[in-house]
Amino acid sequence: MSTNDFREAALGAAARGWFVFPLRPGRKTPAIASWPEFATTDPARIRRWWATHPRRNIGVATGPSGLYVIDIDTHTDPDPLVRLADRIGVQVPATFTVHTPHGRHLYFQAPTTLELRRCTVGRIASGIDSRGDGGYIVAPGSVVAAERYRVADPHQPAALPDWLTDWLAPPPPPLVPTPAPSSPNAYVAAIISSEAARVTHAANHFRNATLFHAAFTLGRLIAAGHLTEDHARTALTAAASPHIGQHEFTRAELDRTLSNGLTYGKRYPRHLNTHPIANLGGPK
Incomplete structure (x- = not known):
């Protein structure tokens, strides 16, 4: 990649309305401590960030970007999300998708229910996490371990399907023990x-x-x-x-x-x- 490709990838994400910030070169960790505060769609700020460190990777703050991203951390075929969909008789919708070094990211529109917009780990299935409010993902155009994050499906992010919304719903709080009825x-x-x-x-x-x-x-x-x-x-x-x-x-x-x-x-x-x-x- 040329030294300008990272900046152009950051500008491209911002043009979609996604709030970006720099990650460390070759890594997935933020290059700025207060990234939730400084993530931006402002092209001038983005150009300044990548002018001084042109090989920084790109992070997208999912919450302010209105995104909810399903992170599948496996290259198995079919992957665990497809297997889950097959088991319950539904399909994974076409949506903006990124191939990652370890799997893929599926970008969806953030659900409206605040409880369901939070990040999760393994709630859907082993090897599947999600990124919503308070989280971020590594954007396409970034490079980690010499492997590039690249767009696999350029569709606009679809609405999070109902079956995934249901699956991501947190389990109900434990029932408060009460004396058992006589029967x-x-x-x-x-x-x-x-x-x-x-x-x-x-x-x-x-x-x-x-x-x-x-x-x-x-x-x-x-x-x-x-x-x-x-x-x-x-x-x-x-x-x-x-x-x-x-x-x-x-x-x-x-x-x-x-x-x-x-x-x-x-x-x-x-x-x-x-x-x-x-x-x-x-x-x-």
Whole structure:
């Protein structure tokens, strides 16, 4: 690369409205201590930064740039994000994509829910991190370990798909222990009723997250044998049905969010001091 290519890559990122700052030459670490404060789209400042150190790499501050970047740190084929999408019957959308020395970066528009805009490590799957508010990524045009970050797909960043939004939703806080009702069946029924009520009364902008969290909670009980999946699906579908048609919420979105939450919850069985599903009228 010529000494001007790094600067031109930084200017190109800024022209997209992305806030850039310099990284150390050949590395992924910031060259300035207060990068969240000084990241900019100002061409004059960018030219000054790269005039004195022309081989600095380029960082993009994801939060102010309105970006949410999925960082896949593996070259396996298919990679873990594609495998996850295949497992739940969806596709990874076309979006701005960068090949990195260790995998790829998928750039998406930042979600509107503040909780989901934060950086994560391994929440989606092993080898997949994300960068949002408070984070940054190494931009295309940078070089680390003699390998260049290069654009693989020039599409504009797509909206973060609902299935990824659901997967990135933080798990609900632990339930506060309460004295068990006299009947163990009543205890499980009370959990179902509570989660269904949360879904029914969820505000529109928290609707998907609330449904996902409720499904996660019931998925844990399914995995432990306290509840059948049919019972959980029936209860939460009925609870979420009043939202269909409100603010573009569809039955397909309901089913997808519910399925994702149950799938995730079943990874973490929650064993209660109660009887198995036979006592709830489920199949033996």
